[in-house]
Amino acid sequence: GAVVSQHPSWVICKSGTSVKIECRSLDFQATTMFWYRQFPKQSLMLMATSNEGSKATYEQGVEKDKFLINHASLTLSTLTVTSAHPEDSSFYICSATYGTGGEKLFFGSGTQLSVL
Amino acid sequence: GENVEQHPSTLSVQEGDSAVIKCTYSDSASNYFPWYKQELGKGPQLIIDIRSNVGEKKDQRIAVTLNKTAKHFSLHITETQPEDSAVYFCAATKNTGFQKLVFGTGTRLLVSP
Numbered sequence: 001g002a003v004v005s006q007h008p009s010w011v012i013c014k015s016g017t018s019v020k021i022e023c024r025s026l027d028f029q030a031t032t033m034f035w036y037r038q039f040p041k042q043s044l045m046l047m048a049t050s051n052e053g054s055k056a057t058y059e060q061g062v063e064k065d066k067f068l069i070n071h072a073s074l075t076l077s078t079l080t081v082t083s084a085h086p087e088d089s090s091f092y093i094c095s096a097t098y099g100t101g102g103e104k105l106f107f108g109s110g111t112q113l114s115v116l
Numbered sequence: 117g118e119n120v121e122q123h124p125s126t127l128s129v130q131e132g133d134s135a136v137i138k139c140t141y142s143d144s145a146s147n148y149f150p151w152y153k154q155e156l157g158k159g160p161q162l163i164i165d166i167r168s169n170v171g172e173k174k175d176q177r178i179a180v181t182l183n184k185t186a187k188h189f190s191l192h193i194t195e196t197q198p199e200d201s202a203v204y205f206c207a208a209t210k211n212t213g214f215q216k217l218v219f220g221t222g223t224r225l226l227v228s229p
């Protein structure tokens with residue numbers, strides 16, 4: 001149990017285009033999902049917290065108009081990188097809470113975004 | 117806010133040896149401490165976790181210890197195998213109903229055959 005599926009696993013796009021990344025909890029309902037960004041050989045940096053049916057809460061320094069998050073159902077959250085530029089190239093990872101107290105956190109397999 | 121420090125940044129051991137990774141946290145209100153294993157190009161996997169009301173937890177070759185007074189917790193891997201090679205992250209958080217985890221900087225573990 002507790003499987004989080006993330007797609008695509010990698011994507012290459014041209015500068016100026018938008019890219020959508022999906023995060024699904026396959027066998028549980030996730031009221032809260034999180035989006036992280038990870039640079040090579042670095043730790044995970046929390047970008048935003050996504051609650052089902054409400055607006056996402058963004059961390060300081062993260063542009064909400066650039067990184068659009070939608071959490072339309074208890075099993076799906078999406079991150080759209082709008083007008084992507086080379087500096088947006090990174091490994092993006094989603095996670096979802098699991099457990100009666102929302103304690104355990106399970107991660108998707110990540111999406112490697114390369115913007116040319 | 118919470119700050120988590122992790123040491124060492126890299127750790128090389130021979131197969132069969134033990135490996136220990138240590139983390140310290142700053143917020144005494146933190147009460148949940150998970151450990152994640154991340155393989156190259158993949159998302160982190162939860163391998164073990166501990167709550168603040170417990171001092172030690174074991175799961176086969178993996179154990180975690182917590183010292184609340186000193187605000188540090190450690191991951192112990194015994195009888196290491198090459199497949200244990202990965203980056204390990206510790207994290208800490210307060211149980212606020214959802215987990216806004218603060219991660220350590222990661223430890224790259226290399227187990228040589």
